[in-house]
Amino acid sequence: MKQLKVRSNALRRDGVNVFSMSRLAWIAALPLVMSACSVAPGMKMQGTATLPITSATEQAPAEQLPVPMTEVTLSSIDEIRSEAERRSDESASALLGRSQAYTIGVGDVLQITVWDHPELAAALGSQPPANARVYDPPPGFIVDDTGYLRFPFVGNIRVEGMKVDEVQHKLAAELGKSFHDPQVTVRVASYRAKQVYVDGEVRTAGAQSINDIPTTLYDAISHAGGFSPAADQSRITLTRNGRSYDINFTGMLQRGLNPSNIMLRPGDLIRVSAREENGVFVLGEVTKPVTALPLRNGQLTLSDALSQAGSINSATADAAQLYVIRGLGKDARVFHLDAASPVSMILANRFELQPKDIVYVDGNGLVRFSRVLSLLLPGINAGLTAGLVTK
Numbered sequence: 156m157k158q159l160k161v162r163s164n165a166l167r168r169d170g171v172n173v174f175s176m177s178r179l180a181w182i183a184a185l186p187l188v189m190s191a192c193s194v195a196p197g198m199k200m201q202g203t204a205t206l207p208i209t210s211a212t213e214q215a216p217a218e219q220l221p222v223p224m225t226e227v228t229l230s231s232i233d234e235i236r237s238e239a240e241r242r243s244d245e246s247a248s249a250l251l252g253r254s255q256a257y258t259i260g261v262g263d264v265l266q267i268t269v270w271d272h273p274e275l276a277a278a279l280g281s282q283p284p285a286n287a288r289v290y291d292p293p294p295g296f297i298v299d300d301t302g303y304l305r306f307p308f309v310g311n312i313r314v315e316g317m318k319v320d321e322v323q324h325k326l327a328a329e330l331g332k333s334f335h336d337p338q339v340t341v342r343v344a345s346y347r348a349k350q351v352y353v354d355g356e357v358r359t360a361g362a363q364s365i366n367d368i369p370t371t372l373y374d375a376i377s378h379a380g381g382f383s384p385a386a387d388q389s390r391i392t393l394t395r396n397g398r399s400y401d402i403n404f405t406g407m408l409q410r411g412l413n414p415s416n417i418m419l420r421p422g423d424l425i426r427v428s429a430r431e432e433n434g435v436f437v438l439g440e441v442t443k444p445v446t447a448l449p450l451r452n453g454q455l456t457l458s459d460a461l462s463q464a465g466s467i468n469s470a471t472a473d474a475a476q477l478y479v480i481r482g483l484g485k486d487a488r489v490f491h492l493d494a495a496s497p498v499s500m501i502l503a504n505r506f507e508l509q510p511k512d513i514v515y516v517d518g519n520g521l522v523r524f525s526r527v528l529s530l531l532l533p534g535i536n537a538g539l540t541a542g543l544v545t546k
């Protein structure tokens with residue numbers, strides 16, 4: 156009996172020691188837990204945002220670039236939308252203009268007829284071979300790479316850069332030196348000198364020849380078979396003479412501007428972007444982080460993006476801390492929306508996102524606390540286990 160009592164007292168002391176050790180471990184870890192809440196794992200937006208310009212070294216502190224933060228309100232939304240429309244209209248206005256008459260270029264094939272002069276009837280120019288291919292030129296006089304063509308009784312005559320009626324008058328004047336009042340007719344049998352190029356999300360990409368009928372932006376897209384299902388109709392880039400112009404096709408139609416008023420010029424390159432190129436990244440406390448894609452008309456609002464991400468995670472998100480990060484470097488901006496109230500979805504439905512925007516939903520305090528504990532508990536348990544083992 157005495158031995159059993161001694162053993163019971165020993166176990167009771169060990170239990171007390173274990174309990175005391177556990178309690179002391181928690182008390183010692185509490186300051187760590189509280190301080191770790193400020194450096195909880197994961198991303199967190201602060202009241203003021205900065206971008207690092209240089210990395211910190213022992214010799215000099217890191218330089219920071221302040222990033223302006225704008226509250227999402229009705230007035231700020233209207234301001235952003237007006238600025239975007241202004242830039243789009245400026246780009247389109249630079250491309251508007253009157254059509255110009257076609258001028259002959261290298262590679263064009265001309266048919267030249269001199270009436271009432273049988274001796275010139277045989278002047279047909281080059282003829283296609285017997286086994287002619289689709290891309291072989293039709294019968295006629297081909298403008299060579301120096302801009303000249305050769306005609307009987309006239310010799311070499313420069314026609315590059317001239318209009319059809321100008322070539323006709325020039326040939327009549329030259330033939331008038333050998334014939335009395337020659338009647339000359341000139342027409343372009345094949346337009347091969349000038350093209351525009353349509354690339355990207357259209358049904359039939361490739362080169363399109365420019366002829367005597369002025370080609371507009373709308374014509375070029377129509378001749379390419381129209382937009383493909385993956386096209387972003389608000390992101391069309393026209394490159395001309397080394398400069399690129401951004402065209403919002405659907406935006407022009409919505410504001411009553413006709414894309415047919417944009418006249419194309421030889422060498423223009425038109426590229427229609429794909430919707431997947433202009434996605435928006437939705438991160439943070441959402442049901443499913445995702446790259447949200449714009450609609451076919453190119454529009455994507457903040458509510459659309461959240462819907463594609465399965466909405467805000469009500470269990471882990473701090474809906475009052477919803478941010479949109481836009482731009483790079485010195486042009487970066489941050490927009491903040493307090494989405495705690497359902498009424499804020501009216502603002503989210505009107506806030507239009509831009510390609511490569513980042514939508515970030517911050518986590519709530521409970522989530523951050525649990526993440527801190529998940530990092531600290533393994534170390535605490537390891538310490539308790541070590542204490543028991545040494546005992």
